[in-house]
Amino acid sequence: MTSSLASTPTESPTATPDAWIAGNSHLISMLLAREGSLGAPRKNWVGDGEEKRWTVDDTTLAFARFGSGKIETEVFSKVVDGKVTLIDPAYRKQFRKLSGTPFVSPEHLWGFCNINNNSRNFRRPMWQKYAPTHLAHPGASPLSYDAVRAIVEHDHHGVRVFFEQLKKVGVEFFAISAPPPRRDHPTARTQYGRDLALYLDTLSRDIWHEWLGERGITVIEPPARTVDEDGFLREELYHVRDTLPPDVSHGNAAYGRMLVTEITQHVNTVRKAA
Protein backbone atom coordinates (compact mmCIF):
# COMPACT_ATOMS: atom_id res chain seq x y z
CA MET A 1 0.00 0.00 0.00
CA THR A 2 1.38 3.41 -0.93
CA SER A 3 1.26 6.54 1.10
CA SER A 4 -1.77 8.66 0.53
CA LEU A 5 0.02 11.76 1.75
CA ALA A 6 0.01 14.60 -0.71
CA SER A 7 3.66 15.43 -0.34
CA THR A 8 6.80 14.06 1.23
CA PRO A 9 6.92 14.45 4.98
CA THR A 10 9.94 16.00 6.59
CA GLU A 11 11.37 15.80 10.04
CA SER A 12 11.05 19.20 11.64
CA PRO A 13 12.66 19.26 15.03
CA THR A 14 12.43 23.01 15.35
CA ALA A 15 9.15 23.74 13.61
CA THR A 16 6.37 24.96 15.83
CA PRO A 17 3.71 22.26 15.89
CA ASP A 18 0.31 23.14 14.52
CA ALA A 19 -1.17 20.38 16.64
CA TRP A 20 0.02 18.15 19.44
CA ILE A 21 -1.01 14.53 19.14
CA ALA A 22 -0.92 12.50 22.33
CA GLY A 23 -2.45 9.26 23.43
CA ASN A 24 -2.04 5.59 24.09
CA SER A 25 -0.35 2.76 22.20
CA HIS A 26 -2.47 3.38 19.11
CA LEU A 27 -0.09 6.22 18.28
CA ILE A 28 2.19 3.47 17.01
CA SER A 29 0.79 3.50 13.50
CA MET A 30 1.41 7.22 13.12
CA LEU A 31 4.90 7.00 14.55
CA LEU A 32 5.73 4.06 12.29
CA ALA A 33 4.40 6.02 9.34
CA ARG A 34 6.60 8.95 10.27
CA GLU A 35 9.71 6.84 10.65
CA GLY A 36 9.01 4.89 7.50
CA SER A 37 8.46 8.01 5.47
CA LEU A 38 11.59 9.64 6.82
CA GLY A 39 13.66 6.52 6.42
CA ALA A 40 14.65 6.93 10.01
CA PRO A 41 15.60 3.89 12.06
CA ARG A 42 12.96 2.80 14.52
CA LYS A 43 13.92 3.78 18.02
CA ASN A 44 12.68 2.56 21.31
CA TRP A 45 9.87 5.00 21.04
CA VAL A 46 7.30 2.97 22.89
CA GLY A 47 8.48 3.64 26.37
CA ASP A 48 10.42 6.83 26.23
CA GLY A 49 7.70 9.31 25.46
CA GLU A 50 10.11 11.32 23.34
CA GLU A 51 8.41 13.93 21.29
CA LYS A 52 8.44 13.40 17.50
CA ARG A 53 7.64 16.17 15.06
CA TRP A 54 6.54 15.65 11.53
CA THR A 55 5.69 18.17 8.85
CA VAL A 56 3.26 17.10 6.18
CA ASP A 57 1.80 19.46 3.61
CA ASP A 58 3.07 22.40 5.59
CA THR A 59 1.40 21.12 8.73
CA THR A 60 3.60 20.16 11.63
CA LEU A 61 2.37 17.60 14.13
CA ALA A 62 4.08 16.76 17.41
CA PHE A 63 3.54 13.23 18.73
CA ALA A 64 4.10 11.62 22.10
CA ARG A 65 2.67 8.66 23.84
CA PHE A 66 1.16 8.99 27.29
CA GLY A 67 1.41 5.34 28.15
CA SER A 68 -0.81 2.31 28.39
CA GLY A 69 -4.48 2.63 27.62
CA LYS A 70 -5.25 0.31 30.53
CA ILE A 71 -5.77 3.20 32.91
CA GLU A 72 -8.19 5.08 30.68
CA THR A 73 -11.25 3.59 32.38
CA GLU A 74 -10.37 5.38 35.60
CA VAL A 75 -9.86 9.10 36.18
CA PHE A 76 -6.27 9.98 35.24
CA SER A 77 -6.44 13.78 35.24
CA LYS A 78 -7.58 16.71 37.32
CA VAL A 79 -7.93 20.47 37.08
CA VAL A 80 -5.38 22.44 39.08
CA ASP A 81 -5.36 26.23 39.03
CA GLY A 82 -7.48 26.29 35.91
CA LYS A 83 -5.29 23.84 33.99
CA VAL A 84 -5.68 20.15 33.26
CA THR A 85 -2.88 18.02 34.62
CA LEU A 86 -2.37 14.29 34.64
CA ILE A 87 -2.42 12.50 37.96
CA ASP A 88 -1.24 9.12 36.76
CA PRO A 89 2.54 9.16 37.40
CA ALA A 90 3.49 7.44 34.13
CA TYR A 91 1.21 9.64 32.05
CA ARG A 92 2.40 12.70 33.90
CA LYS A 93 6.06 11.91 33.25
CA GLN A 94 5.54 11.30 29.55
CA PHE A 95 3.39 14.35 29.18
CA ARG A 96 6.00 16.60 30.75
CA LYS A 97 8.55 15.27 28.28
CA LEU A 98 6.23 16.16 25.42
CA SER A 99 5.13 19.60 26.41
CA GLY A 100 7.69 20.75 28.95
CA THR A 101 4.91 21.44 31.44
CA PRO A 102 2.73 19.25 33.62
CA PHE A 103 -0.36 20.89 32.12
CA VAL A 104 -2.27 20.53 28.89
CA SER A 105 -1.46 23.93 27.46
CA PRO A 106 -4.51 25.88 26.30
CA GLU A 107 -2.20 27.61 23.81
CA HIS A 108 -2.05 24.56 21.54
CA LEU A 109 -4.46 22.56 19.42
CA TRP A 110 -4.50 18.98 20.71
CA GLY A 111 -5.49 15.66 19.24
CA PHE A 112 -6.01 12.87 21.73
CA CYS A 113 -5.77 9.34 20.44
CA ASN A 114 -7.40 7.63 23.39
CA ILE A 115 -10.93 6.66 22.41
CA ASN A 116 -12.36 3.38 21.10
CA ASN A 117 -9.53 1.26 22.40
CA ASN A 118 -12.23 -1.38 22.33
CA SER A 119 -10.16 -4.54 22.54
CA ARG A 120 -9.74 -3.56 26.20
CA ASN A 121 -13.42 -4.39 26.58
CA PHE A 122 -14.14 -7.26 24.18
CA ARG A 123 -11.14 -9.29 25.28
CA ARG A 124 -12.46 -9.55 28.83
CA PRO A 125 -12.96 -13.16 30.00
CA MET A 126 -16.37 -12.17 31.41
CA TRP A 127 -17.82 -12.28 27.89
CA GLN A 128 -17.67 -16.06 28.07
CA LYS A 129 -20.20 -15.93 30.93
CA TYR A 130 -22.26 -13.00 29.73
CA ALA A 131 -23.42 -11.97 26.30
CA PRO A 132 -25.47 -9.14 24.82
CA THR A 133 -29.02 -10.44 24.46
CA HIS A 134 -28.91 -10.98 20.70
CA LEU A 135 -25.68 -12.98 21.05
CA ALA A 136 -26.83 -14.98 24.07
CA HIS A 137 -25.91 -18.63 23.94
CA PRO A 138 -26.13 -21.58 26.35
CA GLY A 139 -23.91 -20.96 29.33
CA ALA A 140 -23.89 -17.20 28.94
CA SER A 141 -26.23 -14.93 30.86
CA PRO A 142 -27.94 -12.37 28.64
CA LEU A 143 -27.20 -8.71 29.26
CA SER A 144 -29.61 -6.06 28.08
CA TYR A 145 -28.57 -3.24 25.81
CA ASP A 146 -28.73 -0.87 28.79
CA ALA A 147 -26.44 -3.06 30.88
CA VAL A 148 -23.95 -3.48 28.04
CA ARG A 149 -24.09 0.24 27.39
CA ALA A 150 -23.35 0.90 31.07
CA ILE A 151 -20.29 -1.35 30.75
CA VAL A 152 -19.10 0.48 27.64
CA GLU A 153 -19.70 3.88 29.21
CA HIS A 154 -17.72 2.82 32.25
CA ASP A 155 -14.88 1.90 29.90
CA HIS A 156 -15.04 5.49 28.59
CA HIS A 157 -15.11 7.03 32.03
CA GLY A 158 -11.55 8.29 32.52
CA VAL A 159 -11.33 9.80 29.04
CA ARG A 160 -14.75 11.40 29.40
CA VAL A 161 -13.63 13.09 32.60
CA PHE A 162 -10.41 14.21 30.87
CA PHE A 163 -12.33 15.68 27.95
CA GLU A 164 -14.82 17.42 30.25
CA GLN A 165 -11.92 18.98 32.11
CA LEU A 166 -10.33 20.15 28.86
CA LYS A 167 -13.59 21.74 27.75
CA LYS A 168 -14.01 23.38 31.11
CA VAL A 169 -10.61 25.13 30.99
CA GLY A 170 -10.90 26.04 27.31
CA VAL A 171 -8.39 23.70 25.66
CA GLU A 172 -9.06 23.24 21.94
CA PHE A 173 -8.83 19.59 20.97
CA PHE A 174 -10.18 16.77 18.87
CA ALA A 175 -10.38 13.03 19.46
CA ILE A 176 -8.78 10.27 17.39
CA SER A 177 -10.30 6.78 17.39
CA ALA A 178 -8.36 3.57 17.60
CA PRO A 179 -8.65 1.23 14.59
CA PRO A 180 -11.47 -1.31 14.38
CA PRO A 181 -10.96 -4.86 15.70
CA ARG A 182 -8.57 -7.22 13.94
CA ARG A 183 -9.55 -10.69 12.76
CA ASP A 184 -6.40 -12.15 14.27
CA HIS A 185 -7.37 -11.06 17.77
CA PRO A 186 -7.84 -14.18 19.95
CA THR A 187 -11.39 -13.07 20.72
CA ALA A 188 -12.23 -13.30 17.01
CA ARG A 189 -11.36 -17.00 16.69
CA THR A 190 -15.03 -17.97 17.08
CA GLN A 191 -18.12 -16.64 15.38
CA TYR A 192 -19.42 -15.48 18.74
CA GLY A 193 -16.16 -13.69 19.44
CA ARG A 194 -16.19 -11.98 16.05
CA ASP A 195 -19.80 -10.90 16.52
CA LEU A 196 -19.06 -9.71 20.04
CA ALA A 197 -15.98 -7.72 19.04
CA LEU A 198 -17.79 -6.00 16.19
CA TYR A 199 -20.89 -5.32 18.30
CA LEU A 200 -18.97 -3.80 21.19
CA ASP A 201 -16.77 -1.82 18.82
CA THR A 202 -19.74 -0.39 16.94
CA LEU A 203 -21.60 0.36 20.15
CA SER A 204 -18.59 2.10 21.63
CA ARG A 205 -18.12 4.25 18.53
CA ASP A 206 -21.81 5.15 18.48
CA ILE A 207 -21.73 6.15 22.14
CA TRP A 208 -18.56 8.19 21.68
CA HIS A 209 -20.02 9.97 18.64
CA GLU A 210 -23.16 10.76 20.59
CA TRP A 211 -21.23 12.02 23.60
CA LEU A 212 -18.62 13.99 21.64
CA GLY A 213 -21.24 15.40 19.29
CA GLU A 214 -23.23 16.78 22.21
CA ARG A 215 -20.11 18.66 23.27
CA GLY A 216 -19.03 19.85 19.85
CA ILE A 217 -15.84 17.78 19.87
CA THR A 218 -14.59 16.54 16.49
CA VAL A 219 -13.66 12.88 16.26
CA ILE A 220 -11.37 11.45 13.60
CA GLU A 221 -12.35 7.91 12.78
CA PRO A 222 -10.35 5.33 10.83
CA PRO A 223 -10.85 6.12 7.13
CA ALA A 224 -13.52 3.94 5.51
CA ARG A 225 -10.95 2.33 3.24
CA THR A 226 -9.16 0.86 6.27
CA VAL A 227 -12.20 -1.24 7.20
CA ASP A 228 -13.22 -4.46 5.47
CA GLU A 229 -16.74 -5.47 4.49
CA ASP A 230 -17.46 -6.98 7.92
CA GLY A 231 -16.09 -4.12 9.98
CA PHE A 232 -12.61 -5.44 10.80
CA LEU A 233 -9.36 -3.63 10.08
CA ARG A 234 -8.09 -4.68 6.65
CA GLU A 235 -5.42 -7.34 7.01
CA GLU A 236 -2.75 -5.44 5.05
CA LEU A 237 -2.98 -2.67 7.68
CA TYR A 238 -2.08 -4.90 10.64
CA HIS A 239 0.95 -3.95 12.64
CA VAL A 240 3.05 -7.11 12.94
CA ARG A 241 5.47 -7.28 15.80
CA ASP A 242 8.44 -9.59 15.54
CA THR A 243 8.49 -10.21 19.28
CA LEU A 244 6.08 -11.95 21.60
CA PRO A 245 3.33 -11.44 22.45
CA PRO A 246 2.08 -10.77 18.96
CA ASP A 247 0.35 -7.49 18.27
CA VAL A 248 -3.33 -8.14 17.61
CA SER A 249 -4.75 -4.65 18.00
CA HIS A 250 -2.73 -1.94 16.29
CA GLY A 251 -2.49 -0.55 12.80
CA ASN A 252 0.75 -0.36 10.81
CA ALA A 253 2.57 2.48 9.05
CA ALA A 254 0.24 2.36 6.06
CA TYR A 255 -2.71 2.74 8.37
CA GLY A 256 -0.89 5.52 10.18
CA ARG A 257 -0.26 7.40 6.95
CA MET A 258 -3.96 7.36 6.14
CA LEU A 259 -4.85 8.51 9.63
CA VAL A 260 -2.31 11.33 9.55
CA THR A 261 -3.85 12.52 6.30
CA GLU A 262 -7.19 12.79 8.05
CA ILE A 263 -5.59 14.58 10.97
CA THR A 264 -3.68 17.11 8.88
CA GLN A 265 -6.82 17.87 6.89
CA HIS A 266 -8.67 18.56 10.12
CA VAL A 267 -5.84 20.66 11.53
CA ASN A 268 -5.68 22.70 8.33
CA THR A 269 -9.40 23.28 8.51
CA VAL A 270 -9.06 24.50 12.06
CA ARG A 271 -6.13 26.74 11.11
CA LYS A 272 -8.08 28.27 8.24
CA ALA A 273 -11.08 28.86 10.47
CA ALA A 274 -8.83 30.62 12.97
Add this chain to the structure above:
Amino acid sequence: MHPYEDLPSRAFWKQAVAQRNAMELADVYVPRFEISRTTRITAAGSCFAQHIGKQFKKRGYRFMDVEPAPVALPEEQHNKFGFGMYSARYGNIYSARQLVQTFARARGEHTPVDEYWTDGERFYDPYRPSIEPRGYSSLEELRIHRDAHLRAVSSLLAQTDLFVFTFGLTEAWENLEDGTIYPTCPGTVHGDFDETRHRFVNFRFRQVLEDFESFIAYARSINPAMRFLITVSPVPLTATASGNHVLPATVASKSILRAVCSELHDTYDFVDYFPSYELVSSHPMRALAYEPNLRSVSAAGVAQVMDVFFSAHGDAGKPEPVREADKAVAPTMPEQTADDVVCDELILEAFGR
Protein backbone atom coordinates in the same frame (compact mmCIF):
# COMPACT_ATOMS: atom_id res chain seq x y z
CA MET B 1 -41.15 -20.09 94.98
CA HIS B 2 -42.63 -19.24 91.61
CA PRO B 3 -41.37 -19.37 88.01
CA TYR B 4 -40.44 -15.70 87.80
CA GLU B 5 -37.86 -15.88 90.58
CA ASP B 6 -35.22 -17.62 88.51
CA LEU B 7 -35.73 -15.81 85.24
CA PRO B 8 -32.80 -13.89 83.73
CA SER B 9 -32.86 -10.11 83.58
CA ARG B 10 -33.69 -10.24 79.86
CA ALA B 11 -37.14 -11.47 80.86
CA PHE B 12 -38.00 -8.30 82.76
CA TRP B 13 -39.00 -5.10 81.02
CA LYS B 14 -37.50 -2.81 83.66
CA GLN B 15 -34.05 -4.39 83.61
CA ALA B 16 -33.99 -5.47 79.99
CA VAL B 17 -35.50 -2.39 78.37
CA ALA B 18 -36.48 0.55 80.57
CA GLN B 19 -33.16 0.83 82.37
CA ARG B 20 -31.04 0.34 79.27
CA ASN B 21 -30.01 2.40 76.35
CA ALA B 22 -32.42 1.30 73.67
CA MET B 23 -29.58 0.86 71.20
CA GLU B 24 -27.71 -1.46 73.55
CA LEU B 25 -30.21 -4.09 74.57
CA ALA B 26 -28.59 -7.31 75.70
CA ASP B 27 -29.58 -10.79 74.62
CA VAL B 28 -32.49 -9.52 72.58
CA TYR B 29 -31.70 -12.24 70.08
CA VAL B 30 -30.43 -15.69 70.98
CA PRO B 31 -29.72 -17.70 67.83
CA ARG B 32 -31.45 -21.00 67.53
CA PHE B 33 -28.70 -22.49 65.38
CA GLU B 34 -25.24 -21.64 64.22
CA ILE B 35 -24.58 -19.78 60.99
CA SER B 36 -20.98 -20.24 59.94
CA ARG B 37 -18.98 -18.82 57.08
CA THR B 38 -19.36 -22.12 55.27
CA THR B 39 -23.15 -22.06 55.47
CA ARG B 40 -24.58 -21.46 52.01
CA ILE B 41 -26.97 -18.54 52.46
CA THR B 42 -29.73 -17.43 50.13
CA ALA B 43 -31.82 -14.30 50.69
CA ALA B 44 -35.10 -12.95 49.42
CA GLY B 45 -37.80 -10.65 50.68
CA SER B 46 -38.86 -7.06 50.90
CA CYS B 47 -36.37 -4.25 50.44
CA PHE B 48 -35.11 -4.38 54.03
CA ALA B 49 -33.80 -7.87 53.28
CA GLN B 50 -31.19 -6.29 51.03
CA HIS B 51 -29.39 -5.03 54.12
CA ILE B 52 -29.15 -8.54 55.49
CA GLY B 53 -27.76 -9.95 52.27
CA LYS B 54 -25.23 -7.14 51.94
CA GLN B 55 -24.02 -7.70 55.48
CA PHE B 56 -23.52 -11.40 54.91
CA LYS B 57 -21.44 -10.60 51.86
CA LYS B 58 -19.42 -7.83 53.50
CA ARG B 59 -18.57 -10.06 56.42
CA GLY B 60 -17.32 -12.87 54.26
CA TYR B 61 -20.16 -15.35 54.59
CA ARG B 62 -20.93 -17.74 51.80
CA PHE B 63 -23.75 -15.76 50.28
CA MET B 64 -25.16 -17.43 47.20
CA ASP B 65 -25.65 -15.41 44.07
CA VAL B 66 -26.70 -17.36 41.00
CA GLU B 67 -26.94 -14.23 38.88
CA PRO B 68 -23.88 -12.20 39.85
CA ALA B 69 -23.06 -8.89 38.24
CA PRO B 70 -20.54 -8.93 35.41
CA VAL B 71 -17.20 -7.64 36.62
CA ALA B 72 -17.14 -4.82 34.11
CA LEU B 73 -20.44 -3.37 35.29
CA PRO B 74 -19.57 -0.61 37.76
CA GLU B 75 -20.80 -1.27 41.27
CA GLU B 76 -22.93 1.85 41.35
CA GLN B 77 -24.97 0.35 38.50
CA HIS B 78 -25.62 -3.00 40.20
CA ASN B 79 -28.82 -2.01 41.98
CA LYS B 80 -30.17 -0.40 38.83
CA PHE B 81 -30.16 -3.79 37.12
CA GLY B 82 -31.03 -5.84 40.18
CA PHE B 83 -27.59 -7.34 40.62
CA GLY B 84 -26.33 -8.11 44.10
CA MET B 85 -29.58 -7.25 45.83
CA TYR B 86 -30.48 -10.85 46.56
CA SER B 87 -29.31 -14.32 45.62
CA ALA B 88 -30.88 -13.96 42.18
CA ARG B 89 -32.24 -11.08 40.17
CA TYR B 90 -35.82 -11.58 41.35
CA GLY B 91 -36.04 -8.12 42.88
CA ASN B 92 -38.11 -7.50 45.96
CA ILE B 93 -40.43 -10.30 47.04
CA TYR B 94 -42.88 -8.73 49.41
CA SER B 95 -45.17 -11.60 50.28
CA ALA B 96 -44.97 -15.33 50.93
CA ARG B 97 -47.38 -15.91 48.05
CA GLN B 98 -45.07 -14.07 45.67
CA LEU B 99 -42.17 -16.16 46.99
CA VAL B 100 -44.03 -19.42 46.38
CA GLN B 101 -45.02 -18.36 42.88
CA THR B 102 -41.50 -17.22 42.00
CA PHE B 103 -40.10 -20.67 42.66
CA ALA B 104 -43.12 -22.36 41.06
CA ARG B 105 -42.43 -20.37 37.89
CA ALA B 106 -38.77 -21.38 38.08
CA ARG B 107 -39.66 -25.06 38.09
CA GLY B 108 -42.23 -24.62 35.35
CA GLU B 109 -45.26 -25.29 37.50
CA HIS B 110 -46.79 -21.85 37.21
CA THR B 111 -47.02 -19.86 34.02
CA PRO B 112 -48.74 -16.52 34.54
CA VAL B 113 -51.32 -15.53 31.96
CA ASP B 114 -50.00 -11.98 32.15
CA GLU B 115 -46.67 -12.53 30.43
CA TYR B 116 -45.58 -8.98 29.74
CA TRP B 117 -46.47 -5.34 29.95
CA THR B 118 -45.81 -2.97 27.08
CA ASP B 119 -46.23 0.72 26.44
CA GLY B 120 -46.15 0.09 22.71
CA GLU B 121 -42.41 0.55 22.45
CA ARG B 122 -40.77 -1.25 25.35
CA PHE B 123 -41.60 -4.53 27.08
CA TYR B 124 -41.60 -5.06 30.83
CA ASP B 125 -41.53 -8.15 33.01
CA PRO B 126 -44.56 -7.78 35.33
CA TYR B 127 -42.82 -9.89 37.97
CA ARG B 128 -39.53 -7.97 37.91
CA PRO B 129 -40.62 -4.52 36.77
CA SER B 130 -37.58 -2.73 38.16
CA ILE B 131 -34.83 -5.12 37.09
CA GLU B 132 -34.51 -3.42 33.72
CA PRO B 133 -35.73 0.12 34.33
CA ARG B 134 -36.24 0.85 30.61
CA GLY B 135 -37.61 -2.61 29.96
CA TYR B 136 -36.71 -4.67 26.91
CA SER B 137 -36.67 -3.78 23.24
CA SER B 138 -38.85 -6.72 22.26
CA LEU B 139 -40.93 -9.53 23.70
CA GLU B 140 -38.29 -11.93 22.47
CA GLU B 141 -35.61 -10.15 24.49
CA LEU B 142 -37.86 -10.20 27.56
CA ARG B 143 -38.33 -13.94 27.17
CA ILE B 144 -34.61 -14.59 26.81
CA HIS B 145 -33.91 -12.69 30.03
CA ARG B 146 -36.86 -14.16 31.92
CA ASP B 147 -35.97 -17.73 30.95
CA ALA B 148 -32.33 -17.26 31.92
CA HIS B 149 -33.44 -15.81 35.24
CA LEU B 150 -35.85 -18.63 36.00
CA ARG B 151 -33.20 -21.22 35.11
CA ALA B 152 -30.89 -19.57 37.61
CA VAL B 153 -33.59 -19.46 40.29
CA SER B 154 -34.37 -23.13 39.72
CA SER B 155 -30.79 -23.97 40.64
CA LEU B 156 -30.76 -21.92 43.82
CA LEU B 157 -32.33 -24.10 46.49
CA ALA B 158 -30.06 -27.04 45.77
CA GLN B 159 -27.18 -24.74 46.70
CA THR B 160 -28.77 -23.42 49.89
CA ASP B 161 -28.35 -24.40 53.54
CA LEU B 162 -30.00 -21.33 55.03
CA PHE B 163 -32.84 -19.44 53.41
CA VAL B 164 -33.27 -15.91 54.73
CA PHE B 165 -36.63 -14.29 54.12
CA THR B 166 -37.93 -10.91 55.21
CA PHE B 167 -41.69 -10.60 55.24
CA GLY B 168 -42.66 -7.18 53.93
CA LEU B 169 -46.33 -6.73 53.17
CA THR B 170 -49.71 -8.38 53.48
CA GLU B 171 -51.17 -6.07 50.85
CA ALA B 172 -50.67 -7.06 47.24
CA TRP B 173 -52.25 -7.03 43.80
CA GLU B 174 -53.16 -10.19 42.01
CA ASN B 175 -54.24 -11.25 38.57
CA LEU B 176 -57.89 -12.25 38.74
CA GLU B 177 -57.56 -15.00 36.20
CA ASP B 178 -54.76 -17.07 37.68
CA GLY B 179 -54.04 -15.51 41.05
CA THR B 180 -50.51 -14.45 40.18
CA ILE B 181 -49.20 -11.83 42.58
CA TYR B 182 -47.51 -8.71 41.20
CA PRO B 183 -44.67 -7.17 43.18
CA THR B 184 -46.05 -3.73 42.38
CA CYS B 185 -49.54 -2.61 41.50
CA PRO B 186 -49.95 -2.65 37.71
CA GLY B 187 -49.83 0.90 36.40
CA THR B 188 -47.48 2.24 39.07
CA VAL B 189 -43.96 1.28 37.99
CA HIS B 190 -45.04 -0.03 34.58
CA GLY B 191 -48.09 -1.61 32.98
CA ASP B 192 -51.71 -0.52 33.13
CA PHE B 193 -54.21 -1.11 35.86
CA ASP B 194 -57.40 -2.83 34.78
CA GLU B 195 -59.99 -3.52 37.45
CA THR B 196 -61.44 -6.33 35.38
CA ARG B 197 -58.07 -8.13 35.48
CA HIS B 198 -56.42 -6.97 38.69
CA ARG B 199 -57.60 -6.96 42.24
CA PHE B 200 -56.37 -5.95 45.65
CA VAL B 201 -55.66 -8.65 48.22
CA ASN B 202 -54.75 -8.27 51.87
CA PHE B 203 -53.44 -11.60 53.06
CA ARG B 204 -54.77 -12.94 56.32
CA PHE B 205 -52.71 -14.69 58.96
CA ARG B 206 -53.71 -18.17 57.81
CA GLN B 207 -52.89 -17.43 54.17
CA VAL B 208 -49.43 -16.07 54.92
CA LEU B 209 -48.69 -18.99 57.18
CA GLU B 210 -49.85 -21.60 54.68
CA ASP B 211 -47.94 -19.95 51.87
CA PHE B 212 -44.70 -19.95 53.78
CA GLU B 213 -45.25 -23.50 55.01
CA SER B 214 -45.76 -24.55 51.42
CA PHE B 215 -42.47 -22.88 50.53
CA ILE B 216 -40.74 -24.66 53.40
CA ALA B 217 -42.09 -27.98 52.17
CA TYR B 218 -40.84 -27.34 48.66
CA ALA B 219 -37.44 -26.05 49.76
CA ARG B 220 -36.87 -28.98 52.07
CA SER B 221 -37.86 -31.38 49.32
CA ILE B 222 -34.78 -30.04 47.54
CA ASN B 223 -32.56 -29.90 50.61
CA PRO B 224 -34.08 -31.73 53.62
CA ALA B 225 -31.56 -30.06 55.92
CA MET B 226 -32.47 -26.53 54.87
CA ARG B 227 -32.95 -24.01 57.64
CA PHE B 228 -34.75 -20.71 57.59
CA LEU B 229 -34.05 -17.34 59.10
CA ILE B 230 -37.10 -15.12 59.00
CA THR B 231 -37.58 -11.47 59.80
CA VAL B 232 -40.24 -8.80 59.39
CA SER B 233 -39.40 -5.60 57.60
CA PRO B 234 -39.69 -2.58 59.89
CA VAL B 235 -40.41 -0.38 56.90
CA PRO B 236 -44.04 0.87 57.08
CA LEU B 237 -46.40 0.77 54.14
CA THR B 238 -45.77 3.58 51.68
CA ALA B 239 -49.48 3.55 50.95
CA THR B 240 -52.41 1.30 51.72
CA ALA B 241 -55.19 0.28 49.39
CA SER B 242 -57.15 -1.28 52.25
CA GLY B 243 -59.37 1.74 52.83
CA ASN B 244 -57.92 2.22 56.28
CA HIS B 245 -55.60 4.93 57.49
CA VAL B 246 -52.04 3.96 56.60
CA LEU B 247 -50.92 3.82 60.25
CA PRO B 248 -53.36 1.16 61.49
CA ALA B 249 -53.02 -0.55 58.12
CA THR B 250 -49.28 -0.79 58.69
CA VAL B 251 -49.68 -2.02 62.25
CA ALA B 252 -52.22 -4.62 61.15
CA SER B 253 -49.99 -5.82 58.33
CA LYS B 254 -46.85 -6.02 60.41
CA SER B 255 -48.70 -7.66 63.29
CA ILE B 256 -49.94 -10.42 61.03
CA LEU B 257 -46.46 -10.99 59.63
CA ARG B 258 -44.93 -10.91 63.09
CA ALA B 259 -47.48 -13.42 64.33
CA VAL B 260 -46.77 -15.71 61.39
CA CYS B 261 -43.08 -15.59 62.27
CA SER B 262 -43.82 -16.66 65.83
CA GLU B 263 -46.04 -19.45 64.61
CA LEU B 264 -43.35 -20.70 62.25
CA HIS B 265 -40.65 -20.36 64.91
CA ASP B 266 -42.72 -22.22 67.46
CA THR B 267 -43.69 -24.97 65.02
CA TYR B 268 -40.38 -25.73 63.33
CA ASP B 269 -37.05 -26.14 65.07
CA PHE B 270 -35.26 -25.34 61.84
CA VAL B 271 -36.78 -21.86 61.66
CA ASP B 272 -35.15 -18.96 63.50
CA TYR B 273 -36.57 -15.49 63.92
CA PHE B 274 -34.41 -12.41 64.15
CA PRO B 275 -36.24 -9.41 65.71
CA SER B 276 -35.03 -6.69 63.36
CA TYR B 277 -38.59 -5.42 63.30
CA GLU B 278 -38.62 -4.89 67.07
CA LEU B 279 -35.10 -3.44 67.09
CA VAL B 280 -36.14 -0.73 64.69
CA SER B 281 -39.82 -0.06 65.12
CA SER B 282 -40.81 -0.83 68.69
CA HIS B 283 -41.47 2.16 70.94
CA PRO B 284 -38.36 1.84 73.17
CA MET B 285 -36.34 2.69 70.05
CA ARG B 286 -38.16 6.05 69.81
CA ALA B 287 -37.84 5.92 66.01
CA LEU B 288 -34.11 6.58 66.34
CA ALA B 289 -33.34 4.15 63.55
CA TYR B 290 -35.62 5.87 61.07
CA GLU B 291 -34.93 8.68 58.68
CA PRO B 292 -36.96 11.87 59.23
CA ASN B 293 -39.71 10.46 57.03
CA LEU B 294 -40.28 7.83 59.76
CA ARG B 295 -40.30 5.18 57.08
CA SER B 296 -36.83 4.62 55.67
CA VAL B 297 -34.39 2.97 58.01
CA SER B 298 -31.15 4.95 58.37
CA ALA B 299 -27.75 3.45 57.73
CA ALA B 300 -26.99 3.91 61.41
CA GLY B 301 -30.14 2.00 62.30
CA VAL B 302 -29.30 -0.80 59.92
CA ALA B 303 -25.76 -0.98 61.29
CA GLN B 304 -27.03 -1.25 64.85
CA VAL B 305 -29.53 -3.95 63.98
CA MET B 306 -27.11 -6.02 61.97
CA ASP B 307 -24.47 -5.68 64.66
CA VAL B 308 -26.91 -7.26 67.11
CA PHE B 309 -27.45 -10.12 64.70
CA PHE B 310 -23.82 -10.87 64.01
CA SER B 311 -22.71 -10.33 67.61
CA ALA B 312 -25.25 -12.91 68.68
CA HIS B 313 -23.63 -15.27 66.22
CA GLY B 314 -20.24 -14.60 67.74
CA ASP B 315 -19.12 -12.43 64.86
CA ALA B 316 -17.79 -9.18 66.23
CA GLY B 317 -16.53 -8.12 62.82
CA LYS B 318 -16.78 -4.61 61.63
CA PRO B 319 -20.37 -3.42 61.46
CA GLU B 320 -21.70 -1.68 58.43
CA PRO B 321 -19.88 1.64 58.21
CA VAL B 322 -22.01 4.64 58.99
CA ARG B 323 -21.72 7.44 56.50
CA GLU B 324 -21.02 10.87 57.88
CA ALA B 325 -24.22 12.06 56.28
CA ASP B 326 -26.19 9.64 58.39
CA LYS B 327 -24.68 10.87 61.63
CA ALA B 328 -25.93 14.38 60.97
CA VAL B 329 -29.44 15.44 61.83
CA ALA B 330 -29.91 17.20 58.54
CA PRO B 331 -33.15 16.09 56.90
CA THR B 332 -32.88 13.87 53.87
CA MET B 333 -35.16 13.48 50.92
CA PRO B 334 -38.08 11.22 51.77
CA GLU B 335 -37.36 8.85 48.92
CA GLN B 336 -33.81 8.19 50.08
CA THR B 337 -33.07 4.96 51.84
CA ALA B 338 -30.00 3.74 53.60
CA ASP B 339 -27.25 2.27 51.51
CA ASP B 340 -29.09 2.66 48.24
CA VAL B 341 -31.59 -0.08 48.95
CA VAL B 342 -34.14 -0.48 46.19
CA CYS B 343 -37.77 -0.26 47.29
CA ASP B 344 -40.17 -0.51 44.37
CA GLU B 345 -43.19 0.53 46.39
CA LEU B 346 -41.65 3.94 47.06
CA ILE B 347 -43.16 5.06 43.80
CA LEU B 348 -46.52 5.07 45.55
CA GLU B 349 -45.40 8.20 47.39
CA ALA B 350 -45.71 10.06 44.13
CA PHE B 351 -49.45 9.42 44.12
CA GLY B 352 -50.07 10.91 47.56
CA ARG B 353 -52.18 14.08 47.68
